[in-house]
Amino acid sequence: MKKTFCLVFAGLFLMQAAACAQPIEPDLSAYGTAAPAEIPMEILGELDEETLADLVEEPKYVALTFDDGPRADTTSELLDGLLERGAAATFFVVGEQVPHNECLIRRMKSEGHQIGNHTYSHVRLKTADKDSVVEEIQKSEVLLREASGEGSFWLRPPYGAIDSQKAKLIKTPMIYWSVDPQDWKLLDSQKVVDAVLSTVQPGDIILLHDFYPTSVAAALEIIDRLREDGYAFVTVEELFRIQGVTPQPGVLYARPDRVRTLS
Ligand code: NI
Numbered sequence: 001m002k003k004t005f006c007l008v009f010a011g012l013f014l015m016q017a018a019a020c021a022q023p024i025e026p027d028l029s030a031y032g033t034a035a036p037a038e039i040p041m042e043i044l045g046e047l048d049e050e051t052l053a054d055l056v057e058e059p060k061y062v063a064l065t066f067d068d069g070p071r072a073d074t075t076s077e078l079l080d081g082l083l084e085r086g087a088a089a090t091f092f093v094v095g096e097q098v099p100h101n102e103c104l105i106r107r108m109k110s111e112g113h114q115i116g117n118h119t120y121s122h123v124r125l126k127t128a129d130k131d132s133v134v135e136e137i138q139k140s141e142v143l144l145r146e147a148s149g150e151g152s153f154w155l156r157p158p159y160g161a162i163d164s165q166k167a168k169l170i171k172t173p174m175i176y177w178s179v180d181p182q183d184w185k186l187l188d189s190q191k192v193v194d195a196v197l198s199t200v201q202p203g204d205i206i207l208l209h210d211f212y213p214t215s216v217a218a219a220l221e222i223i224d225r226l227r228e229d230g231y232a233f234v235t236v237e238e239l240f241r242i243q244g245v246t247p248q249p250g251v252l253y254a255r256p257d258r259v260r261t262l263s
Pocket of ligand 1: 067068120122158159
């Protein structure tokens with residue numbers, strides 16, 4: 001913005017100079033070298049602590065991820081809540097649940113969410129043979145592509161479990177998590193909210209399941225509460241981009257800055 005203004009200003013200055021009988025050569029050396037804005041100490045000194053913290057603090061980003069959907073009622077309710085709040089999320093979808101729920105997949109895509117693959121029938125990839133691993137992933141990809149168009153559907157292995165041999169078959173990055181409130185076990189939205197809020201850090205990938213009404217309620221409250229604390233909600237892909245990390249195929253990430261060692 002500032003740079004555009006400078007260029008427009010420089011342009012006007014040049015036009016004016018051209019109209020003059022004796023053109024003045026503007027000194028453009030100061031333009032294009034703009035450093036990040038610095039707030040002078042005399043201004044900082046007069047601000048109250050809270051405003052100061054807001055100005056100085058780095059933005060805090062986290063990624064909410066939802067596994068095991070889509071489920072018609074709970075996933076639509078979640079999408080409504082995310083839209084209302086302008087929050088993005090990532091959905092690791094189970095392929096066999098895509099038929100009859102294609103409209104939800106299309107909605108995820110059109111509302112700026114990331115769609116990932118959670119295999120076709122939620123298999124344990126560690127114990128499946130190599131052919132089944134490939135088939136489980138491809139079958140799901142075809143359905144996701146038909147519903148939402150071309151894209152790279154990153155994998156979240158069911159149970160977060162995959163070994164190094166099977167990982168070699170995976171052509172996309174793989175996403176684990178760094179915060180797991182065990183929402184599927186608690187089935188209590190308040191307990192899930194508390195479990196997340198007590199551990200969450202900027203850069204975290206939070207694991208939830210859009211399959212449970214209690215998890216949907218918890219997710220929306222987590223957004224409202226963390227927002228008050230300066231957090232913004234982005235897709236997993238965006239979290240990597242913000243942190244300047246290019247995720248590699250076949251590598252399992254707990255966060256953009258943390259890789260899981262595979263056995
Ligand atoms: Ni799962």
